[in-house]
Amino acid sequence: MEKAASLPIEQVYDDLNTSSEGLSSQEAKLRLKKYGFNKLSEKRQLPFIRKFLRHLKDLFGILLLVAAVLSYISGSPELALIILGVVFVNIFVSMFQESRAEKAMTTLKNWMPEYAKVMRDGELSKISVSEIVPGDVVLLEEGDRVPADARLIEAFDLWTNNVPLTGESEPQPRVAEATKVVEKAYLYSPNLVFMSTSVAKGQGKAVVYTTGMNTQFGRIASLTQTIQEEDSPLQKEIALTAKYDFFIAVVVGIAFFIASYITTGGIVGTSIFFMIGVMVCCVPEGLQVTVSSALAINVLKMVRQNVLVKRLSAVQTLGSVTVICTDKTGTITKGEMTANKLWVKDRVIEVSGLGYMPVGDFTINGQPLRTGEIKSLDKLLEIAALCNGAKLEPPSDRNRNWSVIGDPTDGALLVAALKYGQIIEELANEKPTIDILPFSFERKRMSTIHKLNGDIAVYTKGAPRNVLDLCNRILVDGKEEPLTQENLDWIEQRIHEFANEGLRVIAAAYKTIPNAQYSKEDAEKDLVFVGLAGMRDPPRTEVKDAVDRARQAGIKTVIITGDYGPTAQAIAQEVGIVEKECCQVIRGVDLEDISDQAIVDEVKKGNVIFARVSPEQKLRIVKVIKQNGEVVAVTGDGANDAPSLKEADIGVAMGASGTDVAREAADIVLLNDSFASIVKAVESGRAIYENIRKFIVYVFAHNWAELVPFVLYALLGFPLPLLVVQVLAIDLAIEVIPSLALSREPPEAGIMQEPPRSIKERLFTGKVFGRSLYIGLIIAAGAMIGCLNAWAAGGWHFGMPVPINWQFGVTGVTPDPVYLKGVTMMFAGIVVAQSGDVIACRTSKQSVFRTSLAKNKWIIWGIIAQLSILAVLIYVPLMQQVFGTIGLGWMDWLYLIALAVVVIIAEEARKLVVRRFFTKKGEDLVKHDHTEL
Structure with a gap:
């Protein structure tokens, strides 16, 4: 195509062995066999079963599947079915929440017109676009979409809209005469037209040079296909947590199987059942569902900020963004001359x-x-x-x-x-x-x-x-x-x-x-x-403040545009993206002579604009910035932006002015097209990440509390204080709503005055582990005391043999009410204590009493829901039969409420120690309340 721009029209005909009369039908058929149909190839989509199996390989799921198999082998088919149900619920929720519309190729195809006007056998004919071949002469009129890459041979006041390909914001004039092409910039040659662009006005004729995947648009499609999507940081964190959890669960499960086997005198069935309980306690079954649901809830909140999130895990990535690569027209500016x-x-x-x-x-x-x-x-x-x-x-x-x-x-x-x-x-x-x-x-x-x-x-x-x-x-x-x-x-x-x-x-x-x-x-x-x-095209009024907020948050803003450098520079200076004295404008034609390191150096300086860039050049810039360790958000509105949007850590498409192609390739869509909405999305991403940490502490606290009863059962040989089915009830039902309430905590003051969180920073750190263990052991101790006290009141003492009716689920045997009372106190103790924990987890260093519940009323509703579900499970007869519970008296409830208060006081004591001895002098705890401790 590059040489076609500089050839006289007669040489164009000779080069393609055609004429102004077009091709004969016979010759067109031969060329169709040689070059293939003029259409874009499609990337094969994974069938449903493959997607299902991919989610099934999740380590949390594998661990629960092992537990289900062991339950069945040990003679507990009902428990096996319950655990299998948990596995399938997790899989289907993950598939639903994480499913991303992989329709970029389909939408790219829809940009193709169905029919075109072509000279065949010396006459004007209307044929299917897919049958166009190199050498065809096509007629272009106002409103037509160009069906292939071609060289103009006639042009009458012809203007084309090149936004989908080059990003140029205004229609460009086209001519038929030969022109001298600037090296590597033939996309801007005035006598060439390209697939996917459209005729804004006028008419002309053109000779087709390339079709299908060989066109510029086809190259974009190919780039879109070949880019491999990486897991988001949140997905990687959950996967890493699953690996650690899997290892711990297997090691601890096997160790306590051996311990149980020894203490029970070689009873395999009992030991297997115990190992199942330990493994289930080690798995936060509700974590993935809670994370996905929390992200979904916050996504709905972000819609009110004009940000539509397509891929839930992208929310967390937003909080780590260090560079925003933005277009100019319609994002920084209003898109209205x-x-x-x-x-x-x-x-x-x-x-x-x-x-x-x-x-x-x-x-x-x-x-x-x-x-x-x-x-x-x-x-x-x-x-x-x-x-x-x-x-x-x-x-x-x-x-x-x-x-x-x-x-x-x-x-x-x-x-x-x-x-x-x-x-x-x-x-x-x-x-x-x-x-x-x-x-x-x-x-x-x-x-x-x-x-x-x-x-x-x-x-x-x-x-x-x-x-x-x-x-x-x-x-x-x-x-x-x-x-x-x-x-x-x-x-x-x-x-x-x-x-x-x-x-x-x-x-x-x-x-x-x-x-x-x-x-x-x-x-x-x-x-x-x-x-x-x-x-x-004036800048949006809100952009200057947004650019300043991004800079305070340690985020660089870089303009990458198809427009002219001086125009982009003037707008960038006005909104504060660059400074006039030291701004560097790099044109697309100059990029081939610039090394990757030079690009990185200019971006680090934070005073660079990339102008008149092609889709491949934009993709290269994004790749280079990513390879330098930056977390990159890229905006785009045209089909030409699709590869860069998919390559970016966060692809941001325009909702109002963007093409379907860009919207399908992106992770989030700006409903109002404004740069300011990106900055708001980053703030939300940071807040959501911190809130996820809060409910991870909350979730793992009760996992520790659930594990302790099984450990004591194995080591001390007394009745099992907590049932596996109760563990599943806590993890998958009772604790989900309070966890989601924690995810709705508003952004804390000063969150956008801090640098971006490192993408390598662990979600589940040693400090998070220690805090959850500290709370979990307090809850376990309090609940265990309530359980043992109930058993002691019924006549049980240490060293006493465990009667068969002091077990739950044995066929033909009715459990002793005294045993059920202790089990219920253990179960309810964990749940009620977690009501105190959800309040305590709202802050990390700052006293919770300095944070009004009015800022997040969902915490109150979460506690009400938590206690309501608990009441149903221990007072409704049918639920008592399923979950091994019995009704509690008012004195029992007073004890449980006191336990919740103890948890809050213990956490307040920890925070006081942190503030006194582990906080840097002068640190403002009100403004900088992190959740890593």
Whole structure:
């Protein structure tokens, strides 16, 4: 394709062995066999059973499967079924919560038009896009999507929308003539068109060079397919925790099987049953379900912040983001071109209002300007209104905001005219258009010809210097004067000032001549220069503050755009992403000569912009930054961004302006397209990670408390104080709701003044382990005392043989109520003590009494739900039969409540010690309350 741009049209035909008449049907069939169908290949999707088996390999699941098998072997099929049920619930919840819509390839295919207009056998035919082959001549008209990569051979006012491929925010003019291509930048060649781009206006013909996966779009599809998705840090942490837990459970289970075998005198069945209990106690069965559910709950909260999370594990990754690679158009900016400065001789007029809403004020030095006060301004905006091909659309059900159909620059000029009070319909009737000299790449201007009371009016707008070359007069206060060198110097100075402000500058000119003197060839000669319009796509008002917050949080922001460097630099400076004095703009054409290390060095400096980059170059930049150890979030809205979105640690697609391809490839979608929403998402990610740590301490605390009764049973030989089915009830039902309540703790003050958490930082650290063990042993001791006291009150003492009715689940044997009372006290003791633990776990160092429950009322509801489920399990007769419980008296409840208070007091004592002896002097505990201790 690169050489095609520089070839004359006849050589293009020779190169492809075709002609302006296209291919014959016979030749097309032969080429179809040679090159294949013009379509994108699909990546094979895993069948449901493969996905199921992949989740089944989870170590938590394997451990529980082993426990289920051992339960069945030892004669407890009911327990085996319960454990199997737990395994399958975990698998299906994980599959549901973690399922990511792998539809990027399908959506890429949907960008392809179904039919195209092609010359076959010398006649215009309509054929399936999939049958297009190299050498075909295709007809392109307004609204068409380009079906393959091709070289233009005819172009009539042809403009293409290249956003899906290059990221250019505005339609680009196309020509048929041979052009010199800048090395490695042929994507921007004006005589080439590419699959997935569309015709904004005009028409043309093109000869197809490449089809299917050989096109530029196909290369993007190939990149999207080959990128391997890595597990998120949270997934890796859960997997690592599972490995440790699996090892501990197996070792401890085997050790206590041996101990039980010895203490029971070689009873294998009892020893196996005991080993099952130990293994089940070591597995936090509800952890994965709780983590997934907590993430899902917080995802719903994030929707209210205009952030839609597609992959739950991405929430945690957000908290570790160190670099945000963002596009400019529509993310940093509003995505709406606005004319905000006008110039006529000796006057700069500022125009208020943003976007396409036709409401705004005109001022000079802050003073309001009345319509008609400056005659030259009247003429400037009359030209803006009539020399225009755009249409303004009011808000509707389809689009909530004012929008423009057509070229955004024309749209900005049209809106400026409407703000000034121009009535477009009246102007069009008074001065009807009789001819148009369209914009072209070479001319860089547009002219419209109008009837005017027997005369002809020519209105011209375009690139300032191109328009100035046609002028010999200037309009000053409504009067025409010679265009002197002094006037030219004033105009050049103003053009330079506007450009330095990041404005796109358009010049306007006109002339009026008698009808008899008009000729199309001389229409644009001897024009009268009127003025300048400076316009830009303004930055979103909230972005500057968001960039500052990101910087305070230790996050670098890097712009990677398909737009021009000066425009991107001006916007980046305005919102504070870069500093003017030391900003480095690296163009796509220069990237091939820049090493990976040089890219890393520039990003580290935090003062770089990448402009005019291709999809492959953007992907390379993202890979290089990741390989340097950064956690990268990448924004994108076009199909060209799909590979980078998938490669990034966090892919961020635009919801309003983004393509389906980008949305499907991303991890999160910004519903309002704003950069500020990314920063809010990072804050939420940090808070969620800390909250996950809080409920991990909470969950593992009761795991330790559950393990202790089985250890005492094996070592001391007294009745089993806690049943396996009760352990499962605690882990999978009773403790889930309080855990989820902890996940709703609001972000703590100062969380965005801290540097990003290291991606290597462990979720389950030694300090988290120690804290959960400390709480768990206190709960176990208190619950065990309640159990032994109940048994002692019923006549049991140490050394007493264990009767057969002091067991649960033995066929044909009714358990002794005294035994059930002790078991229930153990079971209820763990649950009620955890009510105190959930309150204590809200903070790590700071006293919990300094944190109002009103900030998280879900804690209260979680405790109510926890105790309500417990009451059902110990008072409902059917539940008593299933879970081996019996009703408790009010004195028992007083003891249990006291145990919960003891847990809170013990944790307060630990926090006091931490504050007194293990906190750096001067540390603000209120603002920096971490959960690692």
